[in-house]
Amino acid sequence: MHKYCLECDWKASTDDGDSEQEVSRKAIEHFVETGHTVDSIRLPPPCVNKN
DSSP states (O other), X not given: OEEEESSSSOEEEGGGTOOHHHHHHHHHXXXXXXXXXXXXXXXXXXXXXXX
């Protein structure tokens, strides 16, 4: 899970060792403190074979 700010260089990720809940909490805290919009990196949907 990756969260990033649309207005500054802030970001948080599970790649840094935080749980998904921790990343979400940090994103909410960033929004509350700054009013900045936080979004998630959107990955393409998984490829599903329909055989």
